[in-house]
Amino acid sequence: MAGNETLLLGQAEVARTMRLPDYIDAVEDAFRRLGEGRVTVPGVVHMAAPDGTFHIKSAAFLGEPHYVAVKVNGNFPDNRQKNGLPTIQGAIILCDGRNGSLLAVIDTGEVTAMRTGAATAVAAKHLAPPDTAVATVIGCGIQGRVQMLALQAVLPVVTVYAFDLDRQRCEAFAARMRDETGLDVIAVDELADATRASQAIVTCTSSRKPFLGREHVSPGTFIAAVGADNADKQELHAELLRQSKLVVDLIDQCAEMGELHHALDAGVMQRSDVYAELSQVVARSGQPGMRTDDIVIFDSTGTAIQDVAAAGMIYERAKARGIGTAMRFA
Numbered sequence: 001m002a003g004n005e006t007l008l009l010g011q012a013e014v015a016r017t018m019r020l021p022d023y024i025d026a027v028e029d030a031f032r033r034l035g036e037g038r039v040t041v042p043g044v045v046h047m048a049a050p051d052g053t054f055h056i057k058s059a060a061f062l063g064e065p066h067y068v069a070v071k072v073n074g075n076f077p078d079n080r081q082k083n084g085l086p087t088i089q090g091a092i093i094l095c096d097g098r099n100g101s102l103l104a105v106i107d108t109g110e111v112t113a114m115r116t117g118a119a120t121a122v123a124a125k126h127l128a129p130p131d132t133a134v135a136t137v138i139g140c141g142i143q144g145r146v147q148m149l150a151l152q153a154v155l156p157v158v159t160v161y162a163f164d165l166d167r168q169r170c171e172a173f174a175a176r177m178r179d180e181t182g183l184d185v186i187a188v189d190e191l192a193d194a195t196r197a198s199q200a201i202v203t204c205t206s207s208r209k210p211f212l213g214r215e216h217v218s219p220g221t222f223i224a225a226v227g228a229d230n231a232d233k234q235e236l237h238a239e240l241l242r243q244s245k246l247v248v249d250l251i252d253q254c255a256e257m258g259e260l261h262h263a264l265d266a267g268v269m270q271r272s273d274v275y276a277e278l279s280q281v282v283a284r285s286g287q288p289g290m291r292t293d294d295i296v297i298f299d300s301t302g303t304a305i306q307d308v309a310a311a312g313m314i315y316e317r318a319k320a321r322g323i324g325t326a327m328r329f330a
Contacts, residue, residue, distance in 0.1 A: 007104040007315060009324040014110045017317040020149055023118035023310055028282060030061075030309035031122060035283030038062045039305050044253060046230065052076030053230055059304035061312065066097035069308035073108055075229070077206045087141075088112055094311045102329060104315045108307075111314070115306040117146035119249060119278070120202060120224040123298040125154040126281050127247060128222035132199040133158045138191065138212070138235075139205040140164035140173035143226065145180075147202040152181055159184040161194035192216045203227055203235040210262070213237040219293040226300045231257045236297065238263040244295040245275040249303050258301040 009017075018026075033039045038061065045056040058070040073090035080087065090108040095101060124132075132155040137144050140162055151157050160183050164170035167189070174187040188194045195201050195216045203212060204226040212235055217223065223244075227235045241263040251274055254260040263269040278298070281287065290296070318324045 004101065004330065005326040005328050006102045007318060007324045007326055009104060009106045009314065009318055011107045011109045013318065013323050014107060014314055016323055017314045017321070018114065018310070020114060020117065020121075020146070020153060022313065023114045024121045024150070024153060026309040026313045027115055027118040027306050028122045028125075030305040031279040031282045033061065034277075034305055035279035039308075041250065041304055044257070044304075046257075049074070049076070051078060051082070055230070057302075057304035057307060059308040060097055061308055062097075065312060067103075067308050067312040068095045068097040069093065069304065069311045070095075071108060071112075071304060071307045073112065092307055092311045094308075094315055104311065104318075104324075106311055106314060111307065111310050112302070113142055113146050115310045116143060116226060116300065116302055117150035118310075119300050119302070119306055120147055120226065120298065121150035121154045122282065123224060123247065123278055123300070124151060124200060124222060126278075127287070127296045127298065128155055129199045129220055129292070131156065132222070134161075134198045135159075135200040135202070136161040136163065136191075136194045136198040138163045138195075138201070138203045139227065140166070140170045141204070143204040144173060144202075145177065147204050147224070147226065148177055148181065148183075148185075151200055151202065152183065155200065157183060157200070159186065161186050161188045161198065163188050163191050163194060195221075200224075205235060206233065207235050208232055210234045210237040212240060214240045214243055214295075217295055219295065221295050223295065223297045224300055225259045225297060228258050228261075228299070229302055231261055234259065234262045236262075238266040238268045240295075241297060242268040242273070244297045245290055246273065246297050246299060247276050247278055247281060248274055248299045249278050249301055251277055253301050253303065254299045258299045259297070260299050
């Protein structure tokens with residue numbers, strides 16, 4: 001491919017370049033780079049739409065390789081029912097930070113799902129009980145599948161409880177994931193019994209009302225709160241955050257649009273109450289001041305450093321393997 005050509009990569013082509021373990025490696029490296037001051041992350045831009053939202057996230061890797069990525073995503077929760085389209089659609093534009101060259105335009109469906117699961121895997125690797133055998137996944141959509149695979153990748157999980165407001169969807173999900181993972185995946189009607197029996201919990205819903213409280217969680221549990229990716233969404237009661245060790249992907253972003261945002265608004269937490277950013281956890285050895293009976297929450301709003309890390313690896317592999325369509329924009 002000539003130096004001034006751009007690589008176009010659709011969802012199927014992206015899937016040929018990367019598997020979940022590759023995303024986990026890329027995302028862990030990205031958070032380590034952030035902790036070392038080798039990443040630039042501007043703020044998120046949000047735009048409302050009648051039935052959804054758009055957001056624009058960007059980040060740059062400094063040094064070599066010097067990649068700059070800008071992601072534009074539309075998030076329309078009712079898209080499948082109303083329009084037969086995916087909930088999330090968009091593109092990542094990957095550029096060479098040294099000279100501005102447009103390197104690639106990459107579909108975001110696969111990337112967003114996988115890099116989100118990869119962040120949970122990285123957080124669980126460093127923060128969850130290492131002997132975690134029982135987990136609960138709340139939300140049985142595409143992200144629920146990826147989150148279960150992410151937990152399985154880093155923890156010795158044996159049993160997973162699955163919960164969704166749609167019982168039929170939940171049962172189908174449990175059957176499908178039993179076949180895919182070999183785990184004992186059980187569809188449940190009562191959320192509290194499942195979560196109290198779990199050492200790891202993932203919430204990945206589009207809820208706008210909190211449903212997981214302190215009474216649902218046993219001491220020593222790791223929680224990945226994934227669903228709150230804009231200021232209107234909330235899955236965890238603010239009081240649960242106050243009584244836990246809170247780790248965020250980016251504190252400024254979580255204060256604007258994550259679970260932390262709601263705890264700040266409720267007046268039960270201050271920014272100084274946050275235990276750490278994930279980059280600090282990845283970069284340091286051990287977690288000072290953390291006890292085995294602490295409830296640890298990872299507030300995962302999804303960051304552009306995950307996108308630039310994944311996009312850079314996808315581009316390099318696709319280029320080396322002749323995957324994608326090369327075209328000249330200028």
